[in-house]
Amino acid sequence: MNIGGLDTGRAVQQLNQLFGIEEIFKRRGLIVSKYEQPDRLLFDLPEHGFPGDYFSEMHSTSFRRAVACVANATSACSAPSVAQAVGISEEVALAHLERAVRLGLILVSEGAYRPVRLVGFGATLEWYVAAVCVEDLGSVAYWGVEIEDLSGDYDVIVVRDTQIGYVECKSGLFSNITHDAAASFLEREGLLAPQFSVFLADGMSPENAGKLARRALEGSQEYELEMPGMMGQTGSLGAEYYEDFVRITPINAFFVGVGRLPLRSTLRRVYQFLTTVCDRNVRMENRAAKKRFRLRHGG
Numbered sequence: 001m002n003i004g005g006l007d008t009g010r011a012v013q014q015l016n017q018l019f020g021i022e023e024i025f026k027r028r029g030l031i032v033s034k035y036e037q038p039d040r041l042l043f044d045l046p047e048h049g050f051p052g053d054y055f056s057e058m059h060s061t062s063f064r065r066a067v068a069c070v071a072n073a074t075s076a077c078s079a080p081s082v083a084q085a086v087g088i089s090e091e092v093a094l095a096h097l098e099r100a101v102r103l104g105l106i107l108v109s110e111g112a113y114r115p116v117r118l119v120g121f122g123a124t125l126e127w128y129v130a131a132v133c134v135e136d137l138g139s140v141a142y143w144g145v146e147i148e149d150l151s152g153d154y155d156v157i158v159v160r161d162t163q164i165g166y167v168e169c170k171s172g173l174f175s176n177i178t179h180d181a182a183a184s185f186l187e188r189e190g191l192l193a194p195q196f197s198v199f200l201a202d203g204m205s206p207e208n209a210g211k212l213a214r215r216a217l218e219g220s221q222e223y224e225l226e227m228p229g230m231m232g233q234t235g236s237l238g239a240e241y242y243e244d245f246v247r248i249t250p251i252n253a254f255f256v257g258v259g260r261l262p263l264r265s266t267l268r269r270v271y272q273f274l275t276t277v278c279d280r281n282v283r284m285e286n287r288a289a290k291k292r293f294r295l296r297h298g299g
Contacts, residue, residue, distance in 0.1 A: 040123035209257035
């Protein structure tokens with residue numbers, strides 16, 4: 001179709017070449033096998049339109065954790081058991097569960113709550129994080145990205161301006177997140193080599209997120225940094241501790257616990273850090289070349 005001299009088909013093709021998930025991984029020598037599988041969600045994803053009612057409810061950390069408690073359980077849950085697991089009052093737990101029933105995320109029978117689908121909560125959290133990246137952070141995002149010949153998946157892939165980001169999403173108790181999970185995050189980060197990455201632990205304190213960062217560093221590999229012909233330096237990954245997250249340097253990997261701030265605000269803080277600290281690089285200039293343009297000192 002041609003609109004005002006613009007070949008829209010060609011424009012779509014070019015945008016897909018820049019931002020399409022298959023193309024992002026092709027440029028890294030990797031092949032996407034699957035992504036965004038709707039049957040892994042707790043709800044039916046509409047073919048057209050945005051499911052704003054689900055998105056709005058998911059803004060609440062305790063709501064997400066209550067639904068996750070039911071979705072990940074091996075047997076039916078009661079409101080008191082959910083309240084205890086999430087750390088909220090029974091009244092609040094019951095309100096969350098009733099809203100989840102109305103939305104069709106879970107079922108209830110005689111006070112016992114079960115998920116509508118036996119798929120766990122992981123993909124639904126991935127969908128929500130990707131939606132936050134799109135709706136609140138002006139990014140392109142994909143969730144549940146599986147790669148050929150690679151175990152596990154990339155929970156969320158983000159395109160921020162021309163930067164590629166990777167978000168690993170975890171939900172549940174700190175004690176249930178293994179050492180391997182933190183180490184695997186850095187392995188997948190290394191394979192993708194994004195401009196930034198985030199290990200997001202939903203409903204977890206910043207202190208426990210810091211513990212996860214230390215777990216990851218325990219198994220991290222040595223790095224060798226060099227400017228060819230000029231300098232070389234050998235060292236290991238390090239950690240910088242901030243109020244809202246831990247930053248792993250020099251690879252810009254962030255470990256964050258979603259508890260003190262809402263999930264949207266937590267990711268926004270990471271974006272603010274990237275903008276003010278990392279984006280505006282100090283340029284190196286060729287002084288000899290500048291002189292050839294007859295640089296006038298002092299105006």
